[in-house]
Amino acid sequence: xxxxxxxxxxxxxxxxxxxxxxxxFFGRAVQAAARVDDGVKSEFAAMPDNFTxxxxxxxxxxxMVVGKDAHGRVRHLGSSLADRTIHLHLMFKHPALLxxxxxxxxxxxxxxxxxxxxxxxxxxxxxxxxRIIDMVQVFLLPRFLAKRAxxxxxxxxxxxxxxxxxxxxxxxxxxx
Amino acid sequence: xxxxxxxLCRTKTAFGTQALTHLPFDLSGMNxxxxxxxTDQAARDxxxxxxxxxxxxxxxxxxxxxxxxxxxxxETLYHLFVDKGYDxxxxxxxxxxxxxxxxxxxxxxxGPERLRSPAGPGQIKGPLLPLVYIPTHPETxxxxxxxxxxxxxxxxxxxxxxxxxxxxxxxxxxTPRTAVLDSGLSSLATCCETFxxxxxxxxxxxxxxxxxxxxxxxxxxxxQSDHGxxxxxxxxxxxxxxxxxxxxxxxxxxxxxxxxxxxxTRQAGAHITAIHPAPSAAxxxxxxxxxxxxxxxxxxxxxxxxxxxxxxPLTDAxxxxxxxxxxxxxxxxxxxxxxxxxxxxxLPQGMPKTLDAAGLTSRQISEMSDLLTYxxx
Numbered sequence: 001x002x003x004x005x006x007x008x009x010x011x012x013x014x015x016x017x018x019x020x021x022x023x024x025f026f027g028r029a030v031q032a033a034a035r036v037d038d039g040v041k042s043e044f045a046a047m048p049d050n051f052t053x054x055x056x057x058x059x060x061x062x063x064m065v066v067g068k069d070a071h072g073r074v075r076h077l078g079s080s081l082a083d084r085t086i087h088l089h090l091m092f093k094h095p096a097l098l099x100x101x102x103x104x105x106x107x108x109x110x111x112x113x114x115x116x117x118x119x120x121x122x123x124x125x126x127x128x129x130x131r132i133i134d135m136v137q138v139f140l141l142p143r144f145l146a147k148r149a150x151x152x153x154x155x156x157x158x159x160x161x162x163x164x165x166x167x168x169x170x171x172x173x174x175x176x
Numbered sequence: 177x178x179x180x181x182x183x184l185c186r187t188k189t190a191f192g193t194q195a196l197t198h199l200p201f202d203l204s205g206m207n208x209x210x211x212x213x214x215t216d217q218a219a220r221d222x223x224x225x226x227x228x229x230x231x232x233x234x235x236x237x238x239x240x241x242x243x244x245x246x247x248x249x250x251e252t253l254y255h256l257f258v259d260k261g262y263d264x265x266x267x268x269x270x271x272x273x274x275x276x277x278x279x280x281x282x283x284x285x286x287g288p289e290r291l292r293s294p295a296g297p298g299q300i301k302g303p304l305l306p307l308v309y310i311p312t313h314p315e316t317x318x319x320x321x322x323x324x325x326x327x328x329x330x331x332x333x334x335x336x337x338x339x340x341x342x343x344x345x346x347x348x349x350x351t352p353r354t355a356v357l358d359s360g361l362s363s364l365a366t367c368c369e370t371f372x373x374x375x376x377x378x379x380x381x382x383x384x385x386x387x388x389x390x391x392x393x394x395x396x397x398x399x400q401s402d403h404g405x406x407x408x409x410x411x412x413x414x415x416x417x418x419x420x421x422x423x424x425x426x427x428x429x430x431x432x433x434x435x436x437x438x439x440x441t442r443q444a445g446a447h448i449t450a451i452h453p454a455p456s457a458a459x460x461x462x463x464x465x466x467x468x469x470x471x472x473x474x475x476x477x478x479x480x481x482x483x484x485x486x487x488x489p490l491t492d493a494x495x496x497x498x499x500x501x502x503x504x505x506x507x508x509x510x511x512x513x514x515x516x517x518x519x520x521x522x523l524p525q526g527m528p529k530t531l532d533a534a535g536l537t538s539r540q541i542s543e544m545s546d547l548l549t550y551x552x553x
Contacts, residue, residue, distance in 0.1 A: 004241070007241060009229045011233060016234065094231075094234070114192070
């Protein structure tokens, strides 16, 4: 035995920045879709009040935190888990695996089938969050990308595909 | 009466795309934050340890990487491990690397004096430190089995099996044809015997999967592989995935060996290697096992309960359905013979296809008749 070295693997700053930006905009889009789209609204309506969930990567993020307050309003709460009670963690086992989903190399059901994510919390609510994520991805992405991001591209009516999508985009940019 | 089957597989196997990136999460689940990576010169030269380091980016893991250049220098490894406070072991390689990692694990948990005398089943108490196995070549199943050899002593315990086996195309190095054949034939012989003769349902289902993997990959891989020595570079793009599948098959056959230690083909392979007048590179232990398997199946057609069913994993459902029940045992043996013949054609010097052609006398073959005949319990 001759050779020994210690390696500190370090961080991949480019991927982390990309993920942080994507999760920030995605969180605002979830907030916007919960106000204008009936499908997203009904998923949140089934969740209890003061419910908070986060989507992120093990072990140190980045994260997206979204909560429903006592009045039933859905809000994007930023990227920090500190000083918050999180009722549902939807976590990918590595930032590289979250990157694959947000770079549309792998959709969420496939990632789940490959054992890439774990849930701390109730499974029915986790399923609801996955359905919300799918709907918001269809709102935000052009059809050719959305087809790669969701398991099955939905056949939505024209109003939902155009008017509501435009509203989601506008509200996400404005943070409303 | 329902038979009681025991099967212990304490290894979690991760295979496929991005399998390495699951490792930090799995290690954290075992409270491991500072893994000690043992590798060999070939893997180091090919930069496989860098693929591991990339998978650990954005995590809290700090890796210590040591390269083995000579066998048996366990004392240095032991002091490095203890002095620097490592808490888990990653064996990045095959063969000597894994045996050293298992011996180090034993020395760290039970003291170096534990290695001075052999230990049989049940003598090594309690769990050891987390051990991760990342193969760089397909091997013969010894690496994932619950045994290790160190300084001439054999240590047997289920606790010596790796906790996690990560098998991915990214870590596969170029492997010569002889090593590919040795690995594939060894796994095939182990699992065909298990499938045809064992009543253990769990072992048989593992064996079914391994036979399918070997039949899909072995012949194409043998036709593509290079001659010569082990290459100190990553495998070509076309070979990486088949090599990983073969390594997967070998790892699972190791789980089977741990649970069924009395397999006749394994004993016959060791016996032939020991008594052969001129062991050569062309007569590997895997080939000896395959030749013994053919004899075993031929001699046991009337007593073997599932020999006909063996045709299903050896071929496919359509072929299996096209052969009538009474013809299936012969068809199974014929498929194995045809595979050996096709593999022989990939080697310029050919390879023996029977024990007689391998140079064993009829007296030597008759002396090992108990290893080549199945006796129904």
